[in-house]
Structure formats: C-alpha cells, structure tokens
Amino acid sequence: MPELPEVETFRRYIEAGALCSPIRRTEVRNRIVLAIAPEELERRTQGAMFRSVRRHGKQLFLELSSCGWLTWHFGMTGEPVLFMDGEEPRFPRVLFHFPDATLAHDDPRMLGRIGWTATIEEFVRRKRLGPDALSISRSDFVERFAGARGAVKPALMDQHRMAGVGNIYADEVLFQSRLDPRTEVGRLSRQDLEGMHRNMRRVLKLSIDRGTDFSRFPRSYLLHHRRRGASCPGCGGTVETVTLGGRTTYFCPACQMGRAPRRAAGGGR
DNA sequence: TTTCATGTTCAGCA
DNA sequence: GTGCTGAACATGAA
Numbered sequence: 001m002p003e004l005p006e007v008e009t010f011r012r013y014i015e016a017g018a019l020c021s022p023i024r025r026t027e028v029r030n031r032i033v034l035a036i037a038p039e040e041l042e043r044r045t046q047g048a049m050f051r052s053v054r055r056h057g058k059q060l061f062l063e064l065s066s067c068g069w070l071t072w073h074f075g076m077t078g079e080p081v082l083f084m085d086g087e088e089p090r091f092p093r094v095l096f097h098f099p100d101a102t103l104a105h106d107d108p109r110m111l112g113r114i115g116w117t118a119t120i121e122e123f124v125r126r127k128r129l130g131p132d133a134l135s136i137s138r139s140d141f142v143e144r145f146a147g148a149r150g151a152v153k154p155a156l157m158d159q160h161r162m163a164g165v166g167n168i169y170a171d172e173v174l175f176q177s178r179l180d181p182r183t184e185v186g187r188l189s190r191q192d193l194e195g196m197h198r199n200m201r202r203v204l205k206l207s208i209d210r211g212t213d214f215s216r217f218p219r220s221y222l223l224h225h226r227r228r229g230a231s232c233p234g235c236g237g238t239v240e241t242v243t244l245g246g247r248t249t250y251f252c253p254a255c256q257m258g259r260a261p262r263r264a265a266g267g268g269r
Numbered sequence: 270t271t272t273c274a275t276g277t278t279c280a281g282c283a
Numbered sequence: 284g285t286g287c288t289g290a291a292c293a294t295g296a297a
Contacts, residue, residue: 001275002275002276003275003276006275032292032293058275058276073276073277074275074276075276075277075292076274076275076276076277077274077275077276077293077294077295078276091294091295108293108294108295109274109276109292109293109294109295110292110293110294111276111277111292111293111294112276113277148285148286149285149286150285150286150287151287154286154287157276159276159277166275166276167274167275167276168275169275212275223275243288245287245288246287246288246289246290247274247275247276248273248274271297272296272297273295273296273297274294274295274296274297276292277291277292278290278291278292279289279290279291280288280289280290280291281287281288281289282286282287282288283285283286283287
C-alpha cells in the first residue's frame with residue numbers, strides 16, 4: 001500500500017482515532033518487524049500515549065508522551081488498523097492496546113519496521129532521507145535532480161534524493177510528464193524538471209484527496225493500466241514494461257518521449 | 270506450480 | 284562517492 005499518499009492517509013487515520021489514549025499493553029506477535037528489542041518497545045510505550053503523528057516521505061512518527069518518537073515504516077504491504085474486540089485484522093504483527101480499541105501494524109509480508117528515535121531530525125539524518133516530496137520546493141527539486149546521473153525513474157524513487165515517491169507514483173508522474181522513464185536525468189531541461197515537480201505534486205495531492213482509492217482516480221491515469229499488453233489511456237497504444245531500479249516499469253513509448261543526446265538532430269520533444 | 274508484488278538494504282562491480 | 288544489478292527478507296494472490 002504505502003507510498004507518500006498512502007502514508008499521509010495513514011497519518012490522518014491515526015490522528016483521528018489513536019491519539020491521547022493510554023497504551024495499556026503492547027503486544028509483539030512477530031518481532032521481525034521491530035527495529036528495536038521488544039522489551040524496549042514495551043518499556044517505552046507501556047502506560048504512555050501517542051501525542052501527535054507526523055510524516056516524512058513514506059515514514060511515520062508517533063510522538064510518545066513518555067519520550068521521543070515511535071518510528072513506523074510500512075514496507076510493501078503494511079498498514080495501521082484500528083479495531084475493537086472481535087474485529088482483528090488478518091496479519092497483526094504488533095498491537096497497541098488502548099482501553100477500548102487496539103491499533104495494529106497489519107502486514108502480511110512483514111517488510112515493515114517499527115522502532116524508536118529521540119528526534120525526527122536524528123532519524124532522517126541517520127537514514128539519510130532526502131526532503132519530503134510534498135515539501136520540497138521547485139528550485140530545490142531542480143537542483144537535486146540536475147546533479148544526478150542515470151535514468152530518471154530510479155532517481156525519482158531514490159529516497160536519499162527525495163523521500164516519498166515509489167514505483168507506482170514514479171510511473172504515473174513520468175507518464176503525465178510525457179517522459180520516457182529511461183531518459184538520462186542529465187538530458188532533461190530545466191523546463192522538464194519543473195514540469196516533473198508540478199506533475200508530482202498534482203498526482204500526490206490528488207491521491208491524498210481521493211483517499212488513495214484508485215477507483216476514484218481520473219480514467220486518464222496510467223495506474224489503471226498496469227498490466228502487460230494493456231492499452232494506453234492517452235493514445236490507445238500498447239503499454240510496455242521495462243525493468244528500472246529493479247522494479248517493473250509501465251510506460252507508453254508513443255506518449256512518453258526520451259531526450260536526444262545534446263547536439264543530435266531530430267529525436268526528442 | 271510458478272511468478273509477481275505500492276520497499277529497503279547490502280554485497281559486488283564499474 | 285555515484286550508479287547499477289541481483290539477492291535477500293517473507294508471504295499472499297493470481
């Protein structure tokens with residue numbers, strides 16, 4: 001589930017339903033999802049409450065009334081689930097029991113991680129995360145990408161350069177920017193980069209506004225067509241795949257153009 | 270049965 | 284240091 005829009009939706013969900021309630025007990029069912037010792041997690045949360053919740057890229061931070069912040073990453077399949085007795089989700093790995101509800105890290109693949117940090121800044125520094133994709137200014141975005149090498153798609157997904165964009169939204173941003181995902185970053189013009197920044201913000205915000213429910217996204221979005229042989233919502237041509245940054249990339253070669261090497265005649269635009 | 274999956278990290282190599 | 288590739292992690296769904 002979780003790229004920036006999903007995690008922002010999780011943030012709001014927790015903010016609306018899991019703050020300022022004392023944690024009676026913390027139950028660890030699968031310690032593999034912990035980045036700290038289970039005893040430490042229990043000690044830090046027992047009797048405390050979550051005061052506030054913040055997000056940086058795909059990472060969530062829950063402020064503890066005791067001290068510091070719980071760090072919460074959702075991996076590929078994790079999500080927070082708040083439930084009452086008898087409504088337990090299918091894959092609860094860690095559970096925070098409040099007096100009248102329970103907040104669970106529900107995660108079949110267990111690739112998510114829960115840990116602790118004294119400050120958000122310290123955590124962001126330690127993980128070397130770039131600026132949040134919805135906070136980064138246009139000029140900072142241009143500067144950070146202008147200095148990159150390699151293909152544009154892996155650059156967009158590099159959490160050290162900028163945090164929050166993953167496989168699905170990188171493909172969508174490039175589709176809407178009409179840029180071939182294999183294009184060398186160094187061949188993009190300032191206008192290309194500014195357009196990417198604008199499209200990225202629009203796509204991420206629309207997703208948050210629609211509650212990350214893909215069925216409520218415009219039909220013109222590529223993400224409805226992430227199947228081999230699907231037709232492009234723009235031109236009706238065939239959507240193709242290529243592997244970039246180790247991930248399957250969907251794109252329309254007819255709509256998304258590359259950028260010719262400098263000095264070369266024709267090509268591009 | 271096989272393949273793929275909205276993520277991160279690490280080893281090995283250029 | 285930068286970038287790329289492949290593997291590992293662990294499991295469900297198609």
